[in-house]
Every structure is written in structure tokens, then in C-alpha cells.
Amino acid sequence: MSGHVGAEYAIIANPDVSAYLERGLVVYSIDAKCDLLGLDRKELEAYDGVSARVVTQMAVSLFEQSNAPIALATTGFAGPRKGDEEVGLVHFAIALENREVRHFQVSFGDLGRETVCRRAVQHALLLLTTTVKELRGDTNDSETSAGSRQLSDLPATKR
Numbered sequence: 001m002s003g004h005v006g007a008e009y010a011i012i013a014n015p016d017v018s019a020y021l022e023r024g025l026v027v028y029s030i031d032a033k034c035d036l037l038g039l040d041r042k043e044l045e046a047y048d049g050v051s052a053r054v055v056t057q058m059a060v061s062l063f064e065q066s067n068a069p070i071a072l073a074t075t076g077f078a079g080p081r082k083g084d085e086e087v088g089l090v091h092f093a094i095a096l097e098n099r100e101v102r103h104f105q106v107s108f109g110d111l112g113r114e115t116v117c118r119r120a121v122q123h124a125l126l127l128l129t130t131t132v133k134e135l136r137g138d139t140n141d142s143e144t145s146a147g148s149r150q151l152s153d154l155p156a157t158k159r
Contacts, residue, residue, distance in 0.1 A: 022068035027058065037061040050075045052091055056101045059093035071095040072128055078116040090120045094131050102131075 027033045030044045039057050047054055055075045063071035076090030088108035095101045104127060108119045 022066045025062065033058065037065075048077075048085065050077055050085075050089065050091060052093075052103050052105060055091035055093040056103055059095035059101050063095035063097075069097065070128065070131060072124060074120060074124055076116070076120060078113045078120070079110060080113065081110070088116050090116070090123070092120075092124055092127055094127060096131070096135075 025036060027036050030041065030049050033039045033044055033049055033054070034041050037058055038061055039054065044054060055073050058073035058075065059071050062073055071094070073093045073095075074090060077085040077087050078090075079087040081087045086107065087110040090106050090108065092104040092106070093101050104123075106120075106123055108116050111119070
């Protein structure tokens with residue numbers, strides 16, 4: 001997982017997640033995205049590190065580097081505004097073995113940095129748990145928080 005540390009805490013707070021969470025990375029800067037994920041600097045600089053293409057590449061790189069069955073990446077503009085950035089714009093991508101990478105884009109609006117980050121974490125967790133439910137064939141939408149019920153049937157590692 002890349003992105004906000006709060007998401008990592010929200011996931012690891014559940015002790016049953018230990019068998020499923022393989023790693024978490026915060027790749028905030030363009031340098032980190034290049035150094036840790038091997039992304040192309042020129043492309044990152046063209047988009048300030050925020051685009052559907054960038055987040056998709058982040059998810060693929062995270063997936064390829066880990067033993068986890070799912071990789072989730074996020075990138076966005078939380079504010080304050082610099083130039084023509086759309087504050088509140090966040091891109092999410094989920095990579096899974098033998099499946100196309102899923103991209104999601106949400107515009108939370110210019111709600112302040114803390115609120116945008118908190119909503120991005122909530123959305124990332126929702127995407128993650130929804131993906132796990134889909135993989136398990138679970139169509140019950142009554143449970144939306146990360147927990148052992150959603151993770152119990154996933155393989156602990158992809159290798």
C-alpha cells in the first residue's frame with residue numbers, strides 16, 4: 001500500500017490482518033516514486049506525480065515487488081492549491097494477479113488537507129474491502145470495514 005499512514009494503521013489495528021498485510025510504503029515525493037517504485041521521472045514531473053497513469057504504474061510496481069495478493073496505490077492533491085492543481089483530486093488503483101489494474105478517481109473538493117486525506121483513507125479502505133469481497137464472491141454489503149471476515153478466504157501470499 002502506498003499513501004497515507006492512517007490507512008496502514010486502520011488496517012493493521014485488526015490483529016487478524018497479520019497474515020495478509022505484507023508491506024506498506026509511503027512514496028510521497030517524485031524521488032520516492034522513482035527510487036522505490038522505479039517510475040519514470042519525466043512522466044511523473046509532467047503530472048506532478050498525480051494521474052491515472054501514475055497511480056496505475058504505482059499499483060503494478062507495488063504488486064510486482066511484494067508477495068501480497070493485492071496492491072493498492074493512491075496519489076492526489078490534498079492542498080493547499082499550487083498552480084492549476086485540483087485540490088481534493090485523488091486517484092486510486094488496485095492491482096491483482098491475472099487481472100487488469102482497476103483505477104478510480106474521486107474529487108473530494110477543496111475541503112482542507114486533513115479532510116481530503118481522511119476521506120481518501122476511508123475510500124481506499126472501502127475499495128480494498130470491496131475488492132476482497134468480490135474475490136471471495138461475497139455480495140453482502142452490510143460490512144464495509146477491514147476485518148478478518150473479508151480477508152479470511154484470500155491467500156496470505158501470492159507466491
